Amino acid sequence: MKGLIISGEFGKIIARQKSEQSLEIGELLIGKAENNNVLLQVTDLMYGSQISQQNLELISGMRLEEDSSIDFYDENIRNYKLAVLKSLLSIKEKKAQLCKELPKFLSEIREIRKEDLKFITEPKNPLKIGKLRSGSKLLDVDIALPGEKVFSHHILIPATTGRGKSNLTANMLWNCIDKSYCGILVLDPHDEYYGRNKPGLKEHMKKENVIYYTANQPPPGAKTLKINLQSIKPHHFNGVTNFSSPQKQAMSMYYKRYGKKWIESLIMDKSLDENTKFFQDGTMAVVKRKLLSLLDLDWNGRQLFYNGIFCLDKGEAIISDICTELENSNTVIVDTSSFAGEIEILIGSLISTEILRKYKHYKLTGNLTQKPVINIILEEAPRVLGKEVLEKGSNIFATIAREGRKFKVGLTAITQLPSLIPRQILANMNTKIILGLEMSPERQAIIDSASQDLSADSRAIASLDTGEAIITSNFSRFATPIKIPLFEELVKQKKKQEPTKNSFSGISLS
Amino acid sequence: MKFAHLADCHIGSWRDPLLADLNIKAFERAIDISIQENLDFVIIAGDLFNTSLPSLDYLKKATKKLKQLKDSSIPCYLIPGSHDFSPSGKTMLDVLEHAGLCINVAKGEEVEGKLKLNFTIDKKTGVKITGLLGKKGGLEKNYYAALLREPLEQEPGYKIFLFHSLLTELKPKELEKSDSQPMSLLPKNFDYYAGGHPHFIFSEKIENYGIISYPGPIFPNSFKELEDLQHGGFYIIEGNNAEWVPIKLYDVVNIRIDVGHKTVEQVESLLKKKIEENDFNNKVVAIRMKGILESGKPSDINFREFYNKLKEKGAYVILKNSSALTSREFEDIKIEVSNTNKLENSLIEEQISKGDLQDIDAFEFTKYLIKVLDTSKQEGERAYDFEKRIKEEIDRMVN
Numbered sequence: 046m047k048g049l050i051i052s053g054e055f056g057k058i059i060a061r062q063k064s065e066q067s068l069e070i071g072e073l074l075i076g077k078a079e080n081n082n083v084l085l086q087v088t089d090l091m092y093g094s095q096i097s098q099q100n101l102e103l104i105s106g107m108r109l110e111e112d113s114s115i116d117f118y119d120e121n122i123r124n125y126k127l128a129v130l131k132s133l134l135s136i137k138e139k140k141a142q143l144c145k146e147l148p149k150f151l152s153e154i155r156e157i158r159k160e161d162l163k164f165i166t167e168p169k170n171p172l173k174i175g176k177l178r179s180g181s182k183l184l185d186v187d188i189a190l191p192g193e194k195v196f197s198h199h200i201l202i203p204a205t206t207g208r209g210k211s212n213l214t215a216n217m218l219w220n221c222i223d224k225s226y227c228g229i230l231v232l233d234p235h236d237e238y239y240g241r242n243k244p245g246l247k248e249h250m251k252k253e254n255v256i257y258y259t260a261n262q263p264p265p266g267a268k269t270l271k272i273n274l275q276s277i278k279p280h281h282f283n284g285v286t287n288f289s290s291p292q293k294q295a296m297s298m299y300y301k302r303y304g305k306k307w308i309e310s311l312i313m314d315k316s317l318d319e320n321t322k323f324f325q326d327g328t329m330a331v332v333k334r335k336l337l338s339l340l341d342l343d344w345n346g347r348q349l350f351y352n353g354i355f356c357l358d359k360g361e362a363i364i365s366d367i368c369t370e371l372e373n374s375n376t377v378i379v380d381t382s383s384f385a386g387e388i389e390i391l392i393g394s395l396i397s398t399e400i401l402r403k404y405k406h407y408k409l410t411g412n413l414t415q416k417p418v419i420n421i422i423l424e425e426a427p428r429v430l431g432k433e434v435l436e437k438g439s440n441i442f443a444t445i446a447r448e449g450r451k452f453k454v455g456l457t458a459i460t461q462l463p464s465l466i467p468r469q470i471l472a473n474m475n476t477k478i479i480l481g482l483e484m485s486p487e488r489q490a491i492i493d494s495a496s497q498d499l500s501a502d503s504r505a506i507a508s509l510d511t512g513e514a515i516i517t518s519n520f521s522r523f524a525t526p527i528k529i530p531l532f533e534e535l536v537k538q539k540k541k542q543e544p545t546k547n548s549f550s551g552i553s554l555s
Numbered sequence: 556m557k558f559a560h561l562a563d564c565h566i567g568s569w570r571d572p573l574l575a576d577l578n579i580k581a582f583e584r585a586i587d588i589s590i591q592e593n594l595d596f597v598i599i600a601g602d603l604f605n606t607s608l609p610s611l612d613y614l615k616k617a618t619k620k621l622k623q624l625k626d627s628s629i630p631c632y633l634i635p636g637s638h639d640f641s642p643s644g645k646t647m648l649d650v651l652e653h654a655g656l657c658i659n660v661a662k663g664e665e666v667e668g669k670l671k672l673n674f675t676i677d678k679k680t681g682v683k684i685t686g687l688l689g690k691k692g693g694l695e696k697n698y699y700a701a702l703l704r705e706p707l708e709q710e711p712g713y714k715i716f717l718f719h720s721l722l723t724e725l726k727p728k729e730l731e732k733s734d735s736q737p738m739s740l741l742p743k744n745f746d747y748y749a750g751g752h753p754h755f756i757f758s759e760k761i762e763n764y765g766i767i768s769y770p771g772p773i774f775p776n777s778f779k780e781l782e783d784l785q786h787g788g789f790y791i792i793e794g795n796n797a798e799w800v801p802i803k804l805y806d807v808v809n810i811r812i813d814v815g816h817k818t819v820e821q822v823e824s825l826l827k828k829k830i831e832e833n834d835f836n837n838k839v840v841a842i843r844m845k846g847i848l849e850s851g852k853p854s855d856i857n858f859r860e861f862y863n864k865l866k867e868k869g870a871y872v873i874l875k876n877s878s879a880l881t882s883r884e885f886e887d888i889k890i891e892v893s894n895t896n897k898l899e900n901s902l903i904e905e906q907i908s909k910g911d912l913q914d915i916d917a918f919e920f921t922k923y924l925i926k927v928l929d930t931s932k933q934e935g936e937r938a939y940d941f942e943k944r945i946k947e948e949i950d951r952m953v954n
Contacts, residue, residue, distance in 0.1 A: 547701045
């Protein structure tokens with residue numbers, strides 16, 4: 046027994062803690078109602094005493110100033126701790142439903158046990174996130190979400206630096222690599238997921254499902270990131286960099302006139318038709334300068350030079366390749382560590398636009414059900430989903446956030462500052478995996494848009510340790526506290542299989 | 556040092572005997588040029604033949620040419636490609652190698668489950684050559700994954716690597732659905748990478764690698780290639796310069812007709828005009844027709860007549876491609892069914908509803924006809940008896 050329920054109201058039940066027991070914020074407890082158990086969670090802790098405040102102050106003064114040792118008569122009965130509890134679910138054998146009643150007055154509360162959680166069953170296409178946590182104690186209960194639904198309905202991972210965002214993402218990716226229900230695009234600005242020089246996704250037994258694109262010395266098996274300029278259309282720059290309306294119009298006009306060759310034509314000062322030539326030289330010069338700088342190109346008046354990943358003679362099929370790989374349920378990691386943020390977003394925009402276009406087409410032809418869900422993992426999400434950015438015009442990521450789920454395309458937005466993302470987009474992110482967030486406005490933004498009532502959990506969120514998280518989702522029964530395993534440990538646990546004997550038929554072996 | 560880089564000869568690929576003849580002639584021309592130019596050696600980056608066991612006619616011609624090359628003291632180094640590779644090792648390349656006419660450089664040893672490739676050293680120039688074969692469906696990537704790169708990359712001297720794979724980074728838009736391997740699978744620091752497999756022409760020095768080249772086929776291998784490439788070729792490499800040498804045996808004339816909104820008569824008139832206007836003497840003619848005919852069926856177009864006219868004008872070979880040519884009389888039938896039997900029944904019903912077989916029990920008739928025609932020849936049954944049996948069955952059914 047951990048304590049007794051002594052007072053309170055619905056959503057704020059007060060329990061007295063038994064003297065030798067300890068209760069923690071976030072701890073899960075079981076209370077008794079009429080015909081069922083009630084799953085309770087500690088949301089706050091405080092002291093209680095039978096002795097008046099004045100006397101307590103007197104006693105403490107005597108101990109501090111006179112060094113007299115005064116013992117309380119029946120100390121454990123007179124002084125105690127109180128816990129504020131929130132009821133989460135009514136549990137009856139294997140069934141659980143939202144709690145609409147109070148546990149019995151003066152009834153006992155006890156620690157949660159594995160057998161109380163029989164109602165937690167593995168969903169279809171499970172996406173394992175971690176193990177159930179009660180306070181800081183770990184229970185041997187795997188928490189999995191229905192992967193296909195969760196990925197298409199968007200995920201938000203908010204956390205302060207160092208709380209385990211990358212570890213959680215790496216865990217999720219690891220668990221998805223061998224699953225056929227999803228294809229995941231990772232725009233990796235820190236080159237941390239593939240594991241070029243450390244344990245990473247390349248260690249997975251199904252490593253052939255991990256496709257790694259990098260512009261920087263690709264290791265054997267990785268693909269060189271080279272994108273053909275002809276793949277870029279004017280609307281891909283939405284949300285990437287600030288082009289004024291006349292500049293955007295000039296770009297569109299060049300696209301209409303020169304089609305896929307619009308960028309080179311614009312840079313090479315090829316003329317527009319007389320009827321459409323109504324842009325000032327200054328406007329054209331700025332567009333040209335911005336494009337040259339953004340795409341890392343040089344123009345010497347006669348020839349165009351390609352310094353970065355954008356070129357004219359290679360990478361014609363790269364966007365199409367990535368989309369096909371995603372459609373084949375692969376995890377595609379694009380290393381954007383060596384690029385400016387704008388380039389990273391442009392690459393993401395190119396791929397995301399194409400994949401959404403394809404999936405819209407599949408829906409039209411009735412083939413969407415046969416396709417895996419596609420999820421795009423986006424670090425520092427406010428760069429494209431932030432209020433300021435969206436005020437200047439929408440972009441493909443905001444479009445996906447709003448309507449992607451209808452076409453099985455979802456986002457996983459990772460951020461330290463969820464408050465920068467507009468409320469309607471936050472509300473569309475139906476699963477939030479909240480790691481430690483100290484800043485009150487950031488917590489509030491999450492609490493205000495959570496799928497479950499987290500109004501009493503602000504303190505619990507602030508006190509989340511590294512690797513601890515709360516999942517709030519349309520697809521979970523309650524705001525579930527979890528502990529996420531260390532990714533390095535997961536890699537170590539990789540089943541050591543007998544090395545498969547390679548066959549080199551056709552090669553003359555000496 | 557000067558050497559030739561050929562790939563995708565596909566000897567024996569065309570069914571049409573005239574085109575098959577042109578194909579082998581292109582190979583002979585490439586070897587003749589190599590001898591005339593007094594090259595140090597010739598490398599073939601896969602798919603010398605179209606199959607691992609080619610027909611004797613073409614084999615004889617190819618062998619004769621390789622013998623001439625050998626007699627001119629020009630060694631030929633090659634790798635099997637996806638077409639002439641056989642997992643059993645029973646390939647004609649093996650026979651040719653044993654006869655001393657070529658050297659398969661895909662040689663190595665297995666070191667703790669990894670593949671260590673050995674170099675074949677050209678005696679005259681000291682050039683070190685090695686390579687990896689090509690397999691269907693890009694399965695050679697497993698060989699690359701198990702490749703010990705360090706010894707290859709650290710080997711000093713002028714090195715050539717033969718490979719038979721499409722490299723992802725160089726993939727053109729029209730091959731976007733084809734299997735490809737990332738460039739990073741190739742070992743670095745070679746001077747020349749002799750590629751084969753994709754039928755396009757490419758040569759460029761790539762940072763950390765060397766010159767990577769695809770010479771394309773020595774003769775176009777399909778209707779589309781005839782249209783696009785017109786003719787094949789190969790590279791002659793001297794120092795850092797790779798020069799593409801075309802092999803032009805005949806000119807190719809493309810006739811492309813979009814039949815959209817045209818009647819059969821209009822199409823015929825257009826075709827006739829094109830034939831009258833152009834010179835076809837000693838030329839390969841590729842006629843492509845596409846679109847939906849306004850009226851009539853594709854079979855109503857009298858191709859035989861135009862074929863004869865082209866022949867009269869001296870055309871060497873005439874090819875026709877009408878795969879994208881349809882008629883309004885054919886419509887797509889969209890039926891959702893769970894098994895082939897149901898699909899068959901639905902298709903029969905669909906067709907019966909459009910046709911004029913209403914008087915008879917068309918459904919049963921069709922089903923029975925399919926059943927009769929589906930019969931296979933019995934063991935020991937002569938072809939004559941088999942045909943007779945089928946005819947009798949159909950007679951019985953019709954009567």
